[in-house]
Amino acid sequence: MSNPQPSPTPSSAPTRGLAGQIARLRGVYEEYPRQFWVLVFGSFIDRLGGALLFPFFSLYITQKFDVGMTQVGVIFLVFSITGLFSSLLGGALTDRIGRKGIIIFALVMSALSALGMGLVNDFTTFLVVAGVVGLLSDVGGPAHSAMVADLLPEHKRAQGFGILRVVFNLAVVIGPLLGGILASRSYLLLFIIDTITSLLTAGFVWVAIRETRVAPAPGEPQESLGQTFKGYFTVLRDSAFTWFMLASMLSVLMYMQMNTSLAVFLRDVHGTNEQMFGYILALNAAMVVLFQFPITRRITPFRPLMVMVAGTLLYAVGFSLYGFVASFPLFLAAMVVITIGEMLVSPVSQAIVTNLAPEDMRGRYMATYGFSWVLPSAVGPLLAGLILDNLDPHLLWFAAGFLGLASAAMYYALQQKVGGSRWALVDMRLQVFQQLEEGRLTVEEAAARLAEVQEAKYARMREQETPPAPEQLRVRVSSTDSGHTHTELLLPLGLVNIFLNTDCRLSLDVEQHVDAQRLRHLIAEGLSNGGSASLETEAKARVEIFRESVSGEDETA
Template identity: 55%
Template sequence: MFFHRFLERIRNVYSDYPRQFWVLVFGTFIDTLGRTMLNPFLMLYVTKRFDVGMTEVGMLFGLMSITGTIGRMLGGALTDRLGRKWMVIFGLVVSGLSSLAMGVVGTFDLFFIVVLFVGLVASIGGPAQGAMIADILPEEKRTSGFGIFRVVANLSWVLGPVIGGLLAMRSYMPLFIADAVASTLTAGIVFLAIKETRPTSRAAKSEQTMGQTFVGYLNVLQDTTFILFIGACILMTTGYLQIYTTLGVYLRDTHGIAEQAYGWLMSMNAATVVLLQIPISRQIEKRRPMLMMALGTLLYAVGLGTYGLVSSYAPFVIAMLIITIGEMVVMPTAQAMVAKIAPEDMRGRYMAIWGFGWSIPSAVGPLLAGLIMDNADPRLVWYGAGLLCLTGAAAFVLLRRRTERAVDKMARTAEVAAPA
């Protein structure tokens, strides 16, 4: 009986979304599976293959984050000008070739150059994918739709590192090959099974020049409501990312928790998202988005602050569960919110600028946490992370009316622009 109800629930979820959406979900799973087979072992490969220290590796991946930001900016503009489909395909194919290049270069200097190139091209397709999801799904389905993509990504993180670890026991080269094959297969799926989703009303307009397309970023930066939303996201994400960058070292060095136990925490995080993201997304998709952002960020603050207050493994598990629930509320809501605020002919560029809500915390957060852990009480990292998230939650509440007016204005503009 339970199994029958479970199958019926899966059929109901499947029938709620168009075929193109599920094709993109399947392709994303394959691509992310290949990436998660490689990425967890990339630092291990670099230090072993080229005999370099963590300082060089940290600098390398920091610069990779910078080139990734440039890639998203380029990809966002080209997505709005050339369309979604071909930008996704281009990003996948070049990313696959770059993975192979990383596996065959013989010196650290060459690897350094290839990795910077990978950071640039691997991010080009990101805004296109986000815009494609927003194009395919009606507004009321976007929050749960982005939630489904999070389930797929987390399922890949459950499976990919296990497969990658088995392959890496013999050689690292199969990891690079697997990532390249996965990217190429996904590009083929997109090419064969997905139609261009850029709105026809946009395509029917006279095309901007390439220069005008990039100048369009100034219009995004002048959208004060959107920039304030990004600012609140930066506060929130700077705290949240500490569970990926700082928590493992903190648990090991401050509380004597082994790396394996930290790995179990992260696996629990991913498994919980796989099991609960879809029902949670369905519960929150009709509620006020900014209040949901505030709720999720408040849960971040509670969970992160808990790490500074407790010293045994069971409370660490509870703290991670609290953060994971917040994550399942925040992540799909934020992506759907960007799609709501953005004009349909500028979705790619809005998605690219939204990437700053991740790239800035990724660059600043680990540095600040490292300075605190090396020079002060390590618990201050978690108090600070909690305070940042509390501030972010307050900002989302204060922005609620402003964003609702912006969304209403965008909806009225779309109605006027729609063909009779």
């Protein structure tokens, strides 16, 4: 008869559970480069200050200056028009001079602008300050998104943007609750705290974050400033991207009502005070914090555009509910539906844009995609204000639901017809990266498949008379004794992040093997220097890595 096994002590199961949670968190942390987590932390600090202020911005304007929602719409119109020029400038400078400096400049300008708005005492001056805010503070948006794309491989970008949304909304969980308390005492405190957090973040970025833009190789021709801005015409000729942006405009026009008109509607129609509205926004943020990352992981196998369709339909249902319901629990229920849609749409949309954009044009693609927010921001609050001030306020939410249905239909049509083969190429690249990470492909097999996908992409670009500028990473291994080249491998730059972020081994030939950690260090050194780098391996071989653009002859061969 066997001896009975001792039962676990009451504390052992929780201990193992805690250890398992810590191990899972450590595993998630190790999936992404350290620089990405540094960027995430800095973004959290800045977001915390903005989360105190922005949800109560419309309430502040209507209360302090004794104006209606139409005047609030004018303020957002000024923000949007000036922000349009700011974003275009930021996108071009991001591609030309880099990401880090643009982010710091935008944070400092945002800090000064927030303080200025808090000290203004008349509406006309506030309108002028709003123009300055939009002109200067939005310049960093394209740089921030481009830096995330620089740091993460294609198949990790949706998850990376999802992580950013988690920390953003963690700030939003804290922000509205604390902001509601502070706003009941003094709105000026909100502006002061927003200023402080922006300055702290600027200092943190200066000290802790390195530049991620790949410097041009020595002797490589650089664009003039005029050519950089002309690159926007290349972006607009990308039909798949343009249609995606138009569909996004309708979705954003609906979504932004949550942060501009919903608070005033609930206050004026249903008597909901600032603190109760803070609870509604806190529910939204708490759901994102708890469920965004697991949801983003689970939707990875699905086609990105179909995820956009599902999320936008949930938007339509959730916003329409506000036109029907009249109790606080149902207000919360409507926000639950909206938040589920948000957790599908937001990270996937950003990943789609960065995956469509060539590496050297990421800033300009992200800036152009900003039109999908800028234009709705210009007209959305104004149109909503006209409805709230002059018509039945419930009509606003029925109109929002219609916009959601129209946006979902456009995403579906885009998947089925417009640029369908373009989306197929993106899906193929994502599948290659996923299979490589899971060990189902060797590095050489992945490189070969990516080369096929890239060639198909360049063929499409040639058909559209868009000159491709494919860049690759050349890995050359030669004997240290004779200098004879044993093998040479060309890798698309998109594959580089696999080496930087995974533990795969690169087998260069039957005799020479390079340790993954040393290879990642070498690649990082070569890219950051904008030139070549080399190391001596234990197998008496020299590995040289350098970046190069494929010549025009190679492209057309």
